[in-house]
Amino acid sequence: MKKLKEILSKTLSPEEISYIYGSYDIVGDIAIIRVTENSKKYSQRIAETIMRVHKNVKTVLAQTSPVLGDFRLRKLEHLAGEKKTVTVHKESGCLFTVDVEKCYFSPRLFYERKRIAELVKNKETIVNMFAGVGCFSIVIAKNSNVNKIYSIDLNPTAVQYMQENIRINRVYGKVVALEGDAKEIVQKSLCAIADRVLMPLPEKALEYLPYALIALKNSGGWIHYYAFEHATKEENPIEKGKAKVAERLETLNTNFEIQFGRVVRATGPNWYQIVLDISVKK
Ligand SMILES: C[S@@+](CC[C@H](N)C(=O)[O-])C[C@H]1O[C@@H](n2cnc3c(N)ncnc32)[C@H](O)[C@@H]1O
The missing domain is CATH 3.40.50.150 (Vaccinia Virus protein VP39)
Known part of the structure:
Protein backbone atom coordinates (compact mmCIF):
# COMPACT_ATOMS: atom_id res chain seq x y z
CA MET A 1 0.00 0.00 0.00
CA LYS A 2 1.32 3.47 -0.89
CA LYS A 3 2.59 5.60 1.99
CA LEU A 4 0.16 8.41 2.91
CA LYS A 5 2.89 11.06 3.06
CA GLU A 6 4.06 10.00 -0.42
CA ILE A 7 0.62 10.27 -2.05
CA LEU A 8 0.02 13.67 -0.42
CA SER A 9 3.33 15.19 -1.48
CA LYS A 10 1.66 17.00 -4.43
CA THR A 11 -1.38 18.16 -2.43
CA LEU A 12 0.13 19.42 0.85
CA SER A 13 3.17 21.46 1.79
CA PRO A 14 6.11 19.74 3.57
CA GLU A 15 5.07 21.50 6.81
CA GLU A 16 1.47 20.29 6.52
CA ILE A 17 2.72 16.78 5.75
CA SER A 18 4.84 16.77 8.90
CA TYR A 19 1.61 16.93 11.00
CA ILE A 20 -0.12 13.87 9.57
CA TYR A 21 -0.01 10.20 10.58
CA GLY A 22 1.89 8.31 7.91
CA SER A 23 -0.25 5.17 7.96
CA TYR A 24 -3.88 4.38 7.17
CA ASP A 25 -5.95 1.24 6.84
CA ILE A 26 -8.08 0.05 3.97
CA VAL A 27 -10.86 -2.31 5.08
CA GLY A 28 -12.82 -3.50 2.04
CA ASP A 29 -13.73 -0.25 0.25
CA ILE A 30 -13.39 1.95 3.37
CA ALA A 31 -10.18 3.85 4.16
CA ILE A 32 -9.58 4.82 7.80
CA ILE A 33 -7.11 7.60 8.56
CA ARG A 34 -5.98 9.11 11.85
CA VAL A 35 -6.17 12.86 12.22
CA THR A 36 -4.06 14.98 14.60
CA GLU A 37 -5.14 18.33 16.07
CA ASN A 38 -2.81 20.07 13.59
CA SER A 39 -3.91 18.13 10.51
CA LYS A 40 -7.68 18.40 11.17
CA LYS A 41 -8.11 21.41 8.88
CA TYR A 42 -6.93 19.57 5.77
CA SER A 43 -8.38 16.12 6.57
CA GLN A 44 -10.90 16.68 3.77
CA ARG A 45 -8.09 17.13 1.23
CA ILE A 46 -6.33 14.02 2.59
CA ALA A 47 -9.57 12.01 2.19
CA GLU A 48 -10.15 13.19 -1.37
CA THR A 49 -6.55 12.38 -2.35
CA ILE A 50 -6.90 8.84 -0.97
CA MET A 51 -10.07 8.35 -3.03
CA ARG A 52 -8.31 9.61 -6.15
CA VAL A 53 -5.30 7.29 -5.67
CA HIS A 54 -7.26 4.22 -4.53
CA LYS A 55 -10.03 3.86 -7.09
CA ASN A 56 -11.61 1.01 -5.08
CA VAL A 57 -12.07 3.21 -1.97
CA LYS A 58 -15.68 4.44 -1.74
CA THR A 59 -15.61 5.95 1.78
CA VAL A 60 -12.99 7.68 3.93
CA LEU A 61 -13.44 7.81 7.72
CA ALA A 62 -11.33 9.51 10.37
CA GLN A 63 -10.52 7.64 13.58
CA THR A 64 -11.12 10.17 16.34
CA SER A 65 -10.48 8.05 19.44
CA PRO A 66 -8.17 5.23 20.46
CA VAL A 67 -9.56 1.67 20.44
CA LEU A 68 -11.66 1.57 23.62
CA GLY A 69 -13.71 -0.63 25.96
CA ASP A 70 -14.40 -4.36 26.17
CA PHE A 71 -15.52 -4.51 22.53
CA ARG A 72 -12.32 -2.72 21.36
CA LEU A 73 -14.17 -0.07 19.32
CA ARG A 74 -13.01 3.31 17.99
CA LYS A 75 -14.95 6.49 17.23
CA LEU A 76 -15.15 7.26 13.52
CA GLU A 77 -16.18 10.40 11.59
CA HIS A 78 -17.22 10.51 7.95
CA LEU A 79 -14.87 12.53 5.73
CA ALA A 80 -15.61 11.69 2.10
CA GLY A 81 -17.54 9.38 -0.23
CA GLU A 82 -20.52 7.17 0.68
CA LYS A 83 -21.77 7.53 4.26
CA LYS A 84 -21.39 3.96 5.48
CA THR A 85 -19.46 1.85 7.98
CA VAL A 86 -20.24 -1.67 6.67
CA THR A 87 -17.97 -3.26 4.07
CA VAL A 88 -16.63 -6.61 2.83
CA HIS A 89 -12.89 -7.20 3.20
CA LYS A 90 -10.98 -9.88 1.23
CA GLU A 91 -8.08 -11.73 2.86
CA SER A 92 -6.37 -15.10 2.25
CA GLY A 93 -9.21 -16.36 0.05
CA CYS A 94 -11.86 -15.34 2.63
CA LEU A 95 -14.50 -12.59 2.77
CA PHE A 96 -15.21 -10.68 5.98
CA THR A 97 -18.34 -8.56 6.29
CA VAL A 98 -17.71 -6.03 9.03
CA ASP A 99 -19.16 -2.86 10.50
CA VAL A 100 -15.95 -0.99 11.32
CA GLU A 101 -17.78 1.21 13.84
CA LYS A 102 -19.51 -1.57 15.80
CA CYS A 103 -16.88 -4.36 15.62
CA TYR A 104 -13.13 -4.65 15.98
CA PHE A 105 -11.27 -5.38 12.75
CA SER A 106 -7.64 -4.88 11.77
CA PRO A 107 -6.30 -5.73 8.30
C1 LIG B 1 -8.76 -7.32 19.52
S1 LIG B 1 -10.34 -7.99 19.11
C2 LIG B 1 -9.83 -9.41 18.13
C3 LIG B 1 -10.85 -9.81 17.14
C4 LIG B 1 -10.43 -10.84 16.11
N1 LIG B 1 -9.75 -11.96 16.69
C5 LIG B 1 -9.65 -10.24 14.97
O1 LIG B 1 -8.48 -10.57 14.80
O2 LIG B 1 -10.21 -9.44 14.23
C6 LIG B 1 -10.86 -8.69 20.61
C7 LIG B 1 -12.29 -9.17 20.64
O3 LIG B 1 -12.53 -9.73 21.93
C8 LIG B 1 -13.86 -9.45 22.32
N2 LIG B 1 -13.94 -9.60 23.78
C9 LIG B 1 -13.61 -8.71 24.75
N3 LIG B 1 -13.76 -9.25 25.97
C10 LIG B 1 -14.18 -10.53 25.78
C11 LIG B 1 -14.50 -11.60 26.65
N4 LIG B 1 -14.40 -11.45 27.98
N5 LIG B 1 -14.88 -12.77 26.12
C12 LIG B 1 -14.99 -12.91 24.78
N6 LIG B 1 -14.71 -11.93 23.90
C13 LIG B 1 -14.30 -10.76 24.39
C14 LIG B 1 -14.15 -8.06 21.78
O4 LIG B 1 -15.53 -7.84 21.59
C15 LIG B 1 -13.34 -8.08 20.45
O5 LIG B 1 -14.17 -8.44 19.36
Missing part, protein backbone atom coordinates in the same frame (compact mmCIF):
# COMPACT_ATOMS: atom_id res chain seq x y z
CA ARG A 108 -2.81 -5.49 9.84
CA LEU A 109 -3.18 -8.95 11.43
CA PHE A 110 -3.41 -10.71 8.04
CA TYR A 111 0.08 -12.28 8.26
CA GLU A 112 -0.59 -13.51 11.79
CA ARG A 113 -3.88 -15.15 10.76
CA LYS A 114 -2.12 -16.92 7.86
CA ARG A 115 0.78 -17.97 10.08
CA ILE A 116 -1.52 -19.61 12.63
CA ALA A 117 -3.56 -21.34 9.87
CA GLU A 118 -0.32 -22.91 8.57
CA LEU A 119 0.46 -24.38 12.01
CA VAL A 120 -2.89 -26.19 12.33
CA LYS A 121 -2.69 -29.99 11.96
CA ASN A 122 -5.24 -32.45 10.61
CA LYS A 123 -8.55 -32.63 12.53
CA GLU A 124 -7.60 -30.27 15.34
CA THR A 125 -10.21 -28.76 17.63
CA ILE A 126 -9.55 -25.09 18.38
CA VAL A 127 -10.97 -22.53 20.80
CA ASN A 128 -10.73 -18.89 19.68
CA MET A 129 -11.46 -17.00 22.91
CA PHE A 130 -11.78 -13.52 21.34
CA ALA A 131 -13.01 -14.14 17.81
CA GLY A 132 -14.47 -10.77 16.70
CA VAL A 133 -16.18 -11.17 13.31
CA GLY A 134 -14.42 -14.54 12.94
CA CYS A 135 -11.28 -13.61 10.96
CA PHE A 136 -8.73 -15.97 12.56
CA SER A 137 -11.28 -18.81 12.69
CA ILE A 138 -12.41 -18.47 9.08
CA VAL A 139 -8.86 -18.13 7.66
CA ILE A 140 -7.98 -21.33 9.57
CA ALA A 141 -11.14 -23.16 8.45
CA LYS A 142 -10.55 -22.27 4.78
CA ASN A 143 -6.80 -23.01 4.79
CA SER A 144 -6.45 -26.17 6.92
CA ASN A 145 -8.18 -29.46 7.62
CA VAL A 146 -9.47 -28.41 11.03
CA ASN A 147 -12.24 -30.30 12.86
CA LYS A 148 -13.97 -27.41 14.69
CA ILE A 149 -13.18 -23.90 15.85
CA TYR A 150 -15.33 -22.70 18.75
CA SER A 151 -15.28 -18.92 18.29
CA ILE A 152 -16.34 -16.78 21.22
CA ASP A 153 -17.04 -13.05 21.37
CA LEU A 154 -18.69 -10.81 23.95
CA ASN A 155 -19.94 -8.27 21.38
CA PRO A 156 -23.37 -9.39 20.02
CA THR A 157 -22.90 -7.35 16.82
CA ALA A 158 -19.52 -9.00 16.14
CA VAL A 159 -21.17 -12.42 16.65
CA GLN A 160 -23.92 -11.50 14.14
CA TYR A 161 -21.29 -10.58 11.54
CA MET A 162 -19.33 -13.75 12.41
CA GLN A 163 -22.46 -15.78 11.62
CA GLU A 164 -22.83 -13.96 8.30
CA ASN A 165 -19.11 -14.58 7.56
CA ILE A 166 -19.47 -18.30 8.40
CA ARG A 167 -22.30 -18.40 5.83
CA ILE A 168 -20.58 -16.50 2.99
CA ASN A 169 -17.33 -18.46 3.43
CA ARG A 170 -19.23 -21.78 3.67
CA VAL A 171 -17.50 -22.93 6.84
CA TYR A 172 -20.74 -23.77 8.62
CA GLY A 173 -20.17 -26.69 11.04
CA LYS A 174 -16.42 -26.00 11.17
CA VAL A 175 -16.61 -22.53 12.75
CA VAL A 176 -19.08 -22.36 15.64
CA ALA A 177 -19.99 -18.81 16.80
CA LEU A 178 -20.63 -18.43 20.54
CA GLU A 179 -21.74 -15.18 22.21
CA GLY A 180 -20.57 -14.38 25.74
CA ASP A 181 -17.60 -14.06 28.07
CA ALA A 182 -14.84 -16.52 27.10
CA LYS A 183 -14.17 -17.21 30.79
CA GLU A 184 -17.75 -18.41 31.35
CA ILE A 185 -18.23 -20.26 28.07
CA VAL A 186 -14.97 -22.19 28.47
CA GLN A 187 -15.82 -23.26 32.04
CA LYS A 188 -19.40 -24.19 31.13
CA SER A 189 -19.00 -25.93 27.76
CA LEU A 190 -15.43 -26.14 26.45
CA CYS A 191 -13.34 -27.86 29.16
CA ALA A 192 -10.47 -30.12 27.96
CA ILE A 193 -11.51 -30.16 24.29
CA ALA A 194 -8.90 -28.06 22.46
CA ASP A 195 -5.63 -28.91 20.71
CA ARG A 196 -5.04 -25.17 20.29
CA VAL A 197 -6.33 -21.99 21.94
CA LEU A 198 -6.16 -18.51 20.39
CA MET A 199 -6.07 -15.44 22.65
CA PRO A 200 -6.12 -12.42 20.27
CA LEU A 201 -7.04 -9.84 22.93
CA PRO A 202 -3.79 -8.40 24.34
CA GLU A 203 -5.55 -6.45 27.13
CA LYS A 204 -7.03 -9.60 28.72
CA ALA A 205 -4.65 -12.39 27.69
CA LEU A 206 -2.78 -12.62 31.02
CA GLU A 207 -6.02 -12.57 33.05
CA TYR A 208 -7.63 -15.24 30.85
CA LEU A 209 -4.59 -17.57 30.67
CA PRO A 210 -6.03 -19.98 33.33
CA TYR A 211 -9.16 -20.42 31.14
CA ALA A 212 -7.04 -21.16 28.06
CA LEU A 213 -5.46 -23.97 30.11
CA ILE A 214 -8.92 -25.25 31.07
CA ALA A 215 -9.92 -25.38 27.38
CA LEU A 216 -6.83 -27.42 26.39
CA LYS A 217 -7.09 -31.23 26.20
CA ASN A 218 -5.65 -33.18 29.12
CA SER A 219 -2.82 -34.27 26.83
CA GLY A 220 -1.93 -30.56 26.37
CA GLY A 221 -1.61 -28.44 23.22
CA TRP A 222 -0.79 -24.95 22.01
CA ILE A 223 -1.73 -21.46 23.22
CA HIS A 224 -1.22 -18.45 20.92
CA TYR A 225 -0.89 -15.59 23.35
CA TYR A 226 -1.06 -11.93 22.21
CA ALA A 227 0.11 -9.05 24.41
CA PHE A 228 1.20 -5.43 24.35
CA GLU A 229 4.70 -4.79 25.70
CA HIS A 230 6.59 -1.60 26.39
CA ALA A 231 10.30 -1.86 25.54
CA THR A 232 13.06 0.71 25.29
CA LYS A 233 15.85 0.37 22.69
CA GLU A 234 17.87 -1.62 25.22
CA GLU A 235 14.99 -3.99 26.01
CA ASN A 236 13.46 -6.87 24.05
CA PRO A 237 9.61 -6.89 24.05
CA ILE A 238 9.52 -10.66 23.41
CA GLU A 239 11.73 -11.41 26.42
CA LYS A 240 9.60 -9.11 28.60
CA GLY A 241 6.42 -10.86 27.46
CA LYS A 242 7.96 -14.29 27.97
CA ALA A 243 8.97 -13.43 31.55
CA LYS A 244 5.40 -12.32 32.45
CA VAL A 245 3.80 -15.42 30.93
CA ALA A 246 6.35 -17.75 32.51
CA GLU A 247 5.72 -16.26 35.95
CA ARG A 248 1.95 -16.67 35.53
CA LEU A 249 2.15 -20.24 34.20
CA GLU A 250 4.53 -21.26 36.99
CA THR A 251 2.01 -20.09 39.61
CA LEU A 252 -0.56 -22.25 37.78
CA ASN A 253 1.76 -25.33 38.06
CA THR A 254 1.90 -25.77 34.30
CA ASN A 255 4.46 -27.72 32.31
CA PHE A 256 5.15 -25.43 29.36
CA GLU A 257 7.68 -24.24 26.82
CA ILE A 258 7.47 -20.91 24.95
CA GLN A 259 8.61 -22.17 21.57
CA PHE A 260 8.29 -19.03 19.46
CA GLY A 261 7.74 -15.30 19.80
CA ARG A 262 7.56 -12.41 17.34
CA VAL A 263 6.64 -8.75 17.20
CA VAL A 264 3.33 -8.55 15.31
CA ARG A 265 3.53 -4.76 14.91
CA ALA A 266 4.66 -1.58 16.60
CA THR A 267 1.68 0.16 18.23
CA GLY A 268 3.31 3.42 19.39
CA PRO A 269 6.67 4.81 20.48
CA ASN A 270 8.35 1.92 22.38
CA TRP A 271 5.12 -0.11 22.36
CA TYR A 272 4.72 -3.44 20.56
CA GLN A 273 2.07 -6.08 19.99
CA ILE A 274 3.73 -9.46 20.41
CA VAL A 275 2.66 -13.08 20.02
CA LEU A 276 4.03 -16.08 21.91
CA ASP A 277 3.40 -19.69 20.83
CA ILE A 278 3.27 -21.71 24.04
CA SER A 279 3.43 -25.50 24.07
CA VAL A 280 1.65 -26.89 27.15
CA LYS A 281 1.93 -30.41 28.60
CA LYS A 282 -0.69 -30.73 31.32
